[in-house]
Amino acid sequence: MARIDYPEAVGKLVEELRRLPGVGPRSAERMAIWLLQSAKADPLALATALEKAKAEVVACPVCGFFATAERCAICSDHSREPVICVVEQATDVLPLERSGAFRGRYHCLGGKLSPLDNVTPEDLRIGSLLRRIDTEKVPEVILAPGSDVEGEATANYLASILRGRCQVTRIAQGLPAGGGLEHADALTLARALEGRRDL
C-alpha cells in the first residue's frame, strides 16, 4: 500500500504559502485547501495580482517609496514642501501620510544601523540623501527612524553627518495619544519628561 499525500501541486502551493510572514505549516495547508476548494476562492486572481505587483511596482529612485512610474506619487507632487522626513522603510511612509501632519517629502533608508545584523551606513540609502539635500535645497531634515536602540543609533549617526548642511530635527518621543501614565514604561516616561515643553 503506497503512502498517500496531497498531489505534488498542492504540496508545492502549501510550501510557497508557508514562506509568507506569520504563516505556519497548518495555516498554509488551510489556505491551500481553501484556495482549491472554496467556491469563494479565486486562486488565479491572487496569482495575477502577484505577477502584476511584481512586474509594476519598483522602488522610487529618488526616495525609495513604492512607485509604478519613473518617480513615486510623492516625489512627482510639486505642491509638497521641500522638507525631508527620513524613515527606515517604505512602509513607514503611509502611517505618516495618514496622520495628515506632514506635507513634505520622504526618504526611505531601507533599514537601520545594526552592527549585530551587519547593517552598516553603506547598506543604507544615505549617499542619495546627501545628494538630495544639496540639489533640492532642503531647509530641514526630520529624522524619524523608530525609537528602539538601532533607530536611535541611526538618528544620531545621521544627525552627526547632516549637521551644518541643514536644520536637523528628531520626531518627539513621549506618551502615546490616549495613553495613561500607568501604562507607560519607565523609558517612555523618562523621555516624555526630558522632552517637556513650555505651555
Add this chain to the structure above:
Amino acid sequence: MARIDYPEAVGKLVEELRRLPGVGPRSAERMAIWLLQSAKADPLALATALEKAKAEVVACPVCGFFATAERCAICSDHSREPVICVVEQATDVLPLERSGAFRGRYHCLGGKLSPLDNVTPEDLRIGSLLRRIDTEKVPEVILAPGSDVEGEATANYLASILRGRCQVTRIAQGLPAGGGLEHADALTLARALEGRRDL
C-alpha cells in the same frame, strides 16, 4: 497635495491576500510588502504554484479526494481493502492515512448535514456512496464524520439508509490519547464510559 496610497497593484495584492482564511487587513499588508520587498520572497513562484495547483488538481470522481489523474492515488491502489471510510471533507483523509490504522478506501461527503446552513442530504455525495457500495462489494462502511452535533446527525442519517446493505460502524469516541481525565469535558467522559470495552 494629493492623497497618497500604495500603488494600485499593491492594493489589489493586499485585497486578494486578505481573502485567505485567517488573514486580516494588517497581515495581508505585511505579506504583500514582504512579497515585494524581501530578498527571500519569490512572488512569481507563489503565482506559478497557484496556477499549477488550480489547473492540475481536481476532486477524484470516485471518492472526492484530491486527484491529478483520472482517479486519486487511493482509488487507483488495488492493494487496498474494500472497506470504505466515510469522512466529511477531502482534508479528513490524510490525518486518517497518517494514523496508519486504516488500509481501506475513503468517501468524502463534501460536508455534513446542517439544516441551519441549508445543507440537506442532496448536497452531500451520498448517491455515489450507495452506488459504490453496490458495485465495489463493500463489506463494511465506517462512518467517520466529526463528533459534533452535525457530524452525529450525518452519521445517524447514513446509518439509517445503509443498514441492510452492508455492515455499518462508527469510529469510537472517548478520551484522546495522552489526555488526562481532568482535561476531558463531561460529554467526552460520558461517551468514553458508554463506549467502554471488556479487557
